[in-house]
Amino acid sequence: xxxxxxxxxxxxxxxxxxxxxxxxxxxxxxxxxxxxxxxxxxxxxxxxxxxxxxxxxxxxxxxxxxxxxxxxxxxxxxxxxxxxxxxxxxxxxxxxxxxxxx
Amino acid sequence: xxxxxxxxxxxxxxxxxxxxxxxxxxxxxxxxxxxxxxxxxxxxxxxxxxxxxxxxxxxxxxxxxxxxxxxxxxxxxxxxxxxxxxxxxxxxxxxxxxxxxxxxxxxxxxxxxxxxxxxxxxxxxxxxxxxxxxxxxxxxxxxxxxxxxxxxxxxxxxxxxxxxxxxxxxxxxxxxxxxxxxxxxxxxxxxxxxxxxxxxxxxxxxxxxxxxxxxxxxxxxxxxxxxxxxxxxxxxxxxxxxxxxxxxxxxxxxxxxxxxxxxxxxxxxxxxxxxxxxxxxxxxxxxxxxxxxxxxxxxxxxxxxxxxxxx
Numbered sequence: 001x002x003x004x005x006x007x008x009x010x011x012x013x014x015x016x017x018x019x020x021x022x023x024x025x026x027x028x029x030x031x032x033x034x035x036x037x038x039x040x041x042x043x044x045x046x047x048x049x050x051x052x053x054x055x056x057x058x059x060x061x062x063x064x065x066x067x068x069x070x071x072x073x074x075x076x077x078x079x080x081x082x083x084x085x086x087x088x089x090x091x092x093x094x095x096x097x098x099x100x101x102x
Numbered sequence: 103x104x105x106x107x108x109x110x111x112x113x114x115x116x117x118x119x120x121x122x123x124x125x126x127x128x129x130x131x132x133x134x135x136x137x138x139x140x141x142x143x144x145x146x147x148x149x150x151x152x153x154x155x156x157x158x159x160x161x162x163x164x165x166x167x168x169x170x171x172x173x174x175x176x177x178x179x180x181x182x183x184x185x186x187x188x189x190x191x192x193x194x195x196x197x198x199x200x201x202x203x204x205x206x207x208x209x210x211x212x213x214x215x216x217x218x219x220x221x222x223x224x225x226x227x228x229x230x231x232x233x234x235x236x237x238x239x240x241x242x243x244x245x246x247x248x249x250x251x252x253x254x255x256x257x258x259x260x261x262x263x264x265x266x267x268x269x270x271x272x273x274x275x276x277x278x279x280x281x282x283x284x285x286x287x288x289x290x291x292x293x294x295x296x297x298x299x300x301x302x303x304x305x306x307x308x309x310x311x312x313x314x315x316x317x318x319x320x321x322x323x324x325x326x327x328x329x330x331x332x333x334x335x336x337x338x339x340x341x342x343x344x345x346x347x348x349x350x351x352x353x354x355x356x357x358x359x360x361x362x363x364x365x366x367x368x369x370x371x372x373x374x375x376x377x378x379x380x381x382x383x384x385x386x387x388x389x390x391x392x393x394x395x396x397x398x399x400x401x402x403x404x405x406x407x408x409x410x411x412x413x
Contacts (some may be wrong), residue, residue, distance in 0.1 A: 003108050007149065009210045010112035014119045016206035021123030023202075024195050026188030029128055029173065033135050036166065037119050040142055044115075045213060047149055050224065057150040058224030059239035063248060066157050066240065067255050070319055070393075074262035076166050077400040080173040081266035084403075087184065093177055094188050 007048035015041035026094045028086070032079050039072045108148060114141050128185050132170045139163025152315035153240045156307070160323035165397055168330060172401060223247075235379035237313040244317065245382050249374040253363070256355045256389060259396045263352060267405055289335050300328035308390050312379065318355075318386040322393025329398035333407065340404030348395060348406050355392030359385050 018041055021034025043065045050058040087093045118138040125131040139162045146154035177184040227239055227247060234242050244252050304325040311317030332338045362381055363374040376382050398407070 001105070003105065003148070005214055006105070006108045006112050007145065008213045010115050010145075012206045012210035012213065013116040015209060016202045017116070017119035017123050019205060020199060020202040023198050025123060027128060027185075029170070029177070029185075030123065030131055030187060033122050033131055033170070036135065037122055037138070040138070040162070041119075043154075044142070044145065047146070047151055047154070049213060049216065050222070051149055053218050056224075056228055058222065059227050059243050060223045060248075062151050062154055062240050063243035064251075065151075065154055066244065066317075066319055067251055069154075069157050069162050070255055071258050073161050073166050073169070073397075074258050077169055078262045078265045078269075080169055081269050081403070083173060084176055085269045087177060087180065091180075093184055094186075 002052070004048050004052040007044055007051075011041045011045035011048055013041075014038075014044065017041075028083050028093050028095060031095070032076060032083070035079075036072060036076060039068065043068055111141060111145050111148060115145065126187075128174060128187050131187075132167065132174055135170065136163050136167035139167065153238070153317065153320075156315055156320040157317075157323075160320050160327075165323055165326065165401070168401055172403065176403075235312075235376070236382055238311060238315070238317070240315075241311050241317050241382070241386075245385060246376050249359075249363070249376070252389075253356070253359050253374065256359065256392060259393065260352060260356060263396050263399055266400060266403075270403070293331065293335060293337065296331060297328045300324055300331075304328075304390065304394070308383070308386055311386065312382065318389040319393060322390045323397065325390065325394035326397035326401070329394060330401050333398065333402045336410045338402075338407040339410040340402055341406040341408040342404075344399075344406035345408070348399060351391050351395030352399065353392065354395075355385075355389040358388035 014037055018034045018036075018038030021037065022031055025031050025034055046061045047065060050061040083093060115138065118134050118141060121134040122131050122138060125134055139158060142162065143155045143159040146152070146158055174185060227243055230247075231237070231239055231242060234246060236242050236246075304321040307316040307321035307324060308318055309316075311321070329338070333340075359374075362376075362385060366375045366377065367373040371377070376385075399405070
């Protein structure tokens with residue numbers, strides 16, 4: 001088994017963990033963590049797939065992933081600001097609580 | 103031997119990811135996520151992507167971790183109920199885990215069976231590298247071949263900052279309530295050593311980025327860490343109105359990059375084409391200032407920062 005194959009399988013498992021967390025987690029902060037995991041899994045898949053051929057590492061997926069990491073941090077910061085506001089408006093930070101008003 | 107190391111790192115990644123989504127408490131999940139980021143940095147190093155390893159350790163694990171901890175802290179201040187993760191098992195957990203296992207199996211199977219891409223852009227980049235002003239192919243892709251992506255990425259950072267300010271509402275962000283021990287003599291000594299060192303490391307990473315692993319994003323994250331340290335120790339305090347340093351700092355990268363792109367367009371050389379190594383370093387320096395300013399303002403959850411009272 002090659003190095004790329006190991007990391008491709010790990011990436012698939014991390015993406016799976018992210019999807020599971022996104023669907024099952026009740027707390028919004030944990031959903032945010034799950035989205036970040038999902039992103040990391042996709043980044044790993046991109047770079048690991050590009051590394052299958054051996055030879056010099058392909059710089060294009062690496063540059064894409066650096067861009068992706070910064071966008072993921074921006075997304076996390078914005079989502080946390082949204083979560084903060086939601087919590088101040090409703091007093092809830094979870095999705096699995098029944099809505100009383102509607 | 104090296105495959106065994108890869109196997110261990112891969113297993114650690116998957117176990118940590120499962121811990122993040124199923125951990126008993128939110129705090130534990132966040133800590134596991136930071137550890138996941140650090141293992142991810144090791145994986146990037148194993149995959150011969152040192153630029154990514156630096157970016158992941160500084161931005162992915164460091165800045166994301168700090169952001170999540172501060173978000174957790176703001177919720178925690180409202181009482182233990184706000185950070186209770188909720189019931190451990192939802193009725194859908196078992197069927198969903200089966201479906202997700204199917205997803206993982208099919209994803210892995212498909213990805214392993216994919217034919218290698220012919221005529222990928224990477225080979226063209228490697229072939230074009232000798233004629234470029236910088237020797238680091240990742241920096242060349244970010245600023246020369248795909249400058250448009252990097253320009254828009256700076257716009258994303260700015261939009262995230264503006265969006266975070268907008269949704270915070272008129273009441274402003276919740277107080278960070280950071281216990282500041284500004285009076286301790288050791289804090290002053292620590293800052294006197296760490297802050298200049300961070301500036302030095304950020305500058306080095308920017309300079310090295312041309313020919314070796316490093317670049318504006320990694321350097322910006324290191325500089326942001328120094329800014330966050332100043333906020334956490336009360337040397338910089340949140341202020342409701344951004345000053346000129348914060349305003350110009352946040353847009354400098356976008357301004358310089360766009361201005362250079364337009365000048366090159368006016369000279370008939372194609373928008374965003376880089377006339378030489380000096381222009382790459384100029385744009386990267388402006389990007390570094392913008393990235394650091396934006397990250398400090400996002401982490402401080404404040405529109406502006408002012409010099410705090412000296413102890």
